[in-house]
Amino acid sequence: MKKITLFLIVLAVSLSNKAETFMSPDKNFKMEFLMNATGEPVYSLTYKEKTVIQPSKLGLVLKNAPALLSGFSILKTESSTFDQTWKPVWGEVSDIRNNYNELLVVLEQKAEQRTIKIRFRLFNDGLGFRYEFDKQPNLNYFQITDECTQFALTGDHKTFWIPGDYDTNEYFYTISKLSEVDASKVNGNGIGTHGFFAKNGVQTPLLMKTTEGLYISIFEAALVDYPAMQLLIDQKNFILTSALVPDAVGTKAYMQTPQHTPWRTIIVSDKAADLLASKTILNLNEPSKIADPGFIHPQKFIGIWWGMHVPNHWSWNYADAPNIRLKDTDWNALTPLPQHGAKTENVKRYIDFAAANGISSVLVEGWNVGWEDWAGNWKEEVFDFVTPYPDFDVKAIHEYAASKGVKIIMHHETSASVTNYERHIDKAIEFMKTNGYDAVKTGYVGWIIPRGEHHDGQWMVNHYIRVAEKMAENRIMLDAHEPVRPTGLSRTYPNWMACEAARGNEYNAWSVGNPPEHETILPFTRLMGGPMDYTPGIFEIKMSHYQPGNKCQVHTTLAKQLALYITMYSPLQMAADLPENYEKHMDAFQFIKDVAVDWDDTKYLEAEPGDYITMARKAKGTSDWFVGAITDENARTAIIPFKFLDDKQWYIATIYGDAANADWKENPMAYQIQKVLVSSKTVLKQKLAPGGGAAISLKKAGKEEMKGLKKI
Numbered sequence: 001m002k003k004i005t006l007f008l009i010v011l012a013v014s015l016s017n018k019a020e021t022f023m024s025p026d027k028n029f030k031m032e033f034l035m036n037a038t039g040e041p042v043y044s045l046t047y048k049e050k051t052v053i054q055p056s057k058l059g060l061v062l063k064n065a066p067a068l069l070s071g072f073s074i075l076k077t078e079s080s081t082f083d084q085t086w087k088p089v090w091g092e093v094s095d096i097r098n099n100y101n102e103l104l105v106v107l108e109q110k111a112e113q114r115t116i117k118i119r120f121r122l123f124n125d126g127l128g129f130r131y132e133f134d135k136q137p138n139l140n141y142f143q144i145t146d147e148c149t150q151f152a153l154t155g156d157h158k159t160f161w162i163p164g165d166y167d168t169n170e171y172f173y174t175i176s177k178l179s180e181v182d183a184s185k186v187n188g189n190g191i192g193t194h195g196f197f198a199k200n201g202v203q204t205p206l207l208m209k210t211t212e213g214l215y216i217s218i219f220e221a222a223l224v225d226y227p228a229m230q231l232l233i234d235q236k237n238f239i240l241t242s243a244l245v246p247d248a249v250g251t252k253a254y255m256q257t258p259q260h261t262p263w264r265t266i267i268v269s270d271k272a273a274d275l276l277a278s279k280t281i282l283n284l285n286e287p288s289k290i291a292d293p294g295f296i297h298p299q300k301f302i303g304i305w306w307g308m309h310v311p312n313h314w315s316w317n318y319a320d321a322p323n324i325r326l327k328d329t330d331w332n333a334l335t336p337l338p339q340h341g342a343k344t345e346n347v348k349r350y351i352d353f354a355a356a357n358g359i360s361s362v363l364v365e366g367w368n369v370g371w372e373d374w375a376g377n378w379k380e381e382v383f384d385f386v387t388p389y390p391d392f393d394v395k396a397i398h399e400y401a402a403s404k405g406v407k408i409i410m411h412h413e414t415s416a417s418v419t420n421y422e423r424h425i426d427k428a429i430e431f432m433k434t435n436g437y438d439a440v441k442t443g444y445v446g447w448i449i450p451r452g453e454h455h456d457g458q459w460m461v462n463h464y465i466r467v468a469e470k471m472a473e474n475r476i477m478l479d480a481h482e483p484v485r486p487t488g489l490s491r492t493y494p495n496w497m498a499c500e501a502a503r504g505n506e507y508n509a510w511s512v513g514n515p516p517e518h519e520t521i522l523p524f525t526r527l528m529g530g531p532m533d534y535t536p537g538i539f540e541i542k543m544s545h546y547q548p549g550n551k552c553q554v555h556t557t558l559a560k561q562l563a564l565y566i567t568m569y570s571p572l573q574m575a576a577d578l579p580e581n582y583e584k585h586m587d588a589f590q591f592i593k594d595v596a597v598d599w600d601d602t603k604y605l606e607a608e609p610g611d612y613i614t615m616a617r618k619a620k621g622t623s624d625w626f627v628g629a630i631t632d633e634n635a636r637t638a639i640i641p642f643k644f645l646d647d648k649q650w651y652i653a654t655i656y657g658d659a660a661n662a663d664w665k666e667n668p669m670a671y672q673i674q675k676v677l678v679s680s681k682t683v684l685k686q687k688l689a690p691g692g693g694a695a696i697s698l699k700k701a702g703k704e705e706m707k708g709l710k711k712i
């Protein structure tokens with residue numbers, strides 16, 4: 001990691017109860033901190049002189065102990081400034097500037113003889129702050145029953161929300177005013193866990209747009225040893241209050257000093273695209289703990305996977321057996337189902353396709369015993385993660401994959417039986433090492449065991465990190481499905497490359513699906529915390545292809561599926577469809593073969609949450625650029641200025657766009673591919689169909705290659 005600049009200057013130490021104000025380095029943000037008459041800590045925030053957060057209280061309620069809410073006075077304050085540029089192991093850009101002004105406030109609660117600290121950091125795109133608790137005689141161990149952090153907004157903003165829920169984020173977004181939020185009206189997510197808690201409860205990251213045109217995102221960074229923060233909306237006064245996910249006995253967090261909470265963040269811009277560029281969440285996380293990240297390599301993968309999600313194709317389970325116990329089942333005695341997906345011959349076919357097309361890895365799900373009754377029974381001993389089904393030949397597959405230069409991605413579905421996973425994880429890792437696996441996809445479908453714990457509570461938050469650390473120690477890359485949503489921890493654990501933690505493409509295979517606007521919202525919400533394994537690249541759009549009469553379908557055009565490789569960033573990017581579907585459209589598949597997964601630079605060209613996004617990215621270590629443009633259910637023309645290209649140079653642009661008559665519903669698979677020459681002066685007007693998109697690859701053109709191509 002190259003440090004370009006680093007300043008740490010203590011500017012002032014003051015001792016008074018008067019309001020403290022400080023500004024962001026570019027002076028666009030101003031924050032004020034004061035103690036009110038009853039000694040409650042209060043902060044407020046403005047952006048370009050517009051109020052973003054009105055005076056809002058801070059504090060915590062404890063179990064069997066006086067609250068940390070009032071009776072405080074300021075013991076001292078310290079100001080400092082920080083400016084450092086760091087290089088992520090992988091990412092959307094190669095250099096990240098971390099530049100903020102900091103105000104640390106030490107508060108004394110005289111009556112209880114306790115102190116707490118609140119640390120504020122103002123960046124050029126927003127604010128982060130957290131509570132810190134030093135070790136002291138009257139504050140050693142304590143339990144938090146409520147965190148009362150307020151975000152008092154200026155009005156009834158338009159908001160893009162999913163219901164507050166302790167166990168899942170797999171919802172599509174509702175766009176409404178804050179006063180109209182009713183989380184009880186949103187249907188469950190369809191995978192059986194639904195920890196809804198209040199009509200006015202919503203999840204973070206919460207995106208809002210004010211009538212003045214400000215975009216506001218409220219979220220958290222570096223969620224470690226603490227439950228996730230959701231929000232309760234006061235629908236009359238527009239005050240949001242933190243709502244922490246409880247544990248099995250109703251407590252929110254168990255603290256032992258010295259300890260601190262995660263950062264609470266408020267990112268603000270008057271341009272939607274700037275929100276997408278924000279690196280504040282990453283900057284608030286600790287630097288990488290992985291000394292030698294050489295094993296971490298961004299990659300594309302295919303999988304024995306979509307075949308289980310589409311109708312009438314494959315199964316995870318080997319046999320039809322609704323009640324099995326791992327330890328006394330003779331697998332060879334069961335009658336195998338013809339549709340079992342993870343058979344040696346299927347895996348070999350996928351390895352061949354990967355090898356022939358430059359795809360690094362093949363994910364295989366349903367290879368290990370236990371899938372016969374894996375979900376819905378809240379069963380503890382559900383998988384052992386090391387015993388293959390009789391038709392999955394571990395050694396032969398390992399050797400075949402190695403001979404073709406392909407890796408197999410391990411799958412650890414835990415069925416949310418986390419106690420069971422933790423009992424088996426060392427052996428499971430040993431199995432991976434013996435058999436040549438260097439990446440794992442974990443999964444947490446169902447209700448958590450220990451029973452009563454939630455996916456987003458403190459216990460599980462710590463579990464996901466334990467797994468990331470263990471995998472890092474063993475030089476294994478990690479992609480977690482159904483975890484708590486990421487909060488920038490991929491900076492600290494760059495082997496934790498992707499998470500699901502939102503409603504992915506799979507919903508399109510077996511449910512009402514994801515509305516066409518879904519992918520125009522996710523980058524502004526869920527992806528603020530880190531990459532998503534959205535599983536793009538579905539070419540066979542309608543499920544009636546597999547089962548006549550089936551009404552499910554992907555809610556995009558084929559071209560939009562290609563554009564998602566740019567707009568939905570992940571360093572682990574799946575080509576999710578079946579090889580046989582790609583083989584019918586190898587001209588379009590070329591984009592998936594070519595597209596990079598790690599970038600030197602990203603330009604956010606135009607964006608409006610819920611409507612459209614256009615981005616350009618420069619592939620790491622090359623001069624190649626890729627552009628992705630997506631729209632919601634409305635057709636539009638994306639305006640793409642190629643200003644980012646090198647001057648005085650023609651580039652071959654291969655444009656994978658919607659055909660003139662394409663439409664996500666009626667005619668989703670109609671695409672057209674054209675090759676033209678563009679330069680930094682070109683402004684392309686690219687038509688996007690309803691629910692459509694376009695993907696463009698740009699390569700510097702040699703003299704010979706330019707022949708016959710039209711310049712635009």
Ligand code: NOJ
Pocket residue numbers: 305365413443445481482500506
């Ligand atoms: C849900 C995951 O999101 C999906 O990708 C996986 O195939 C199933 N669980 C089974 O583990």
Ligand code: CA
Pocket residue numbers: 170481482500504
């Ligand atoms: Ca899922």
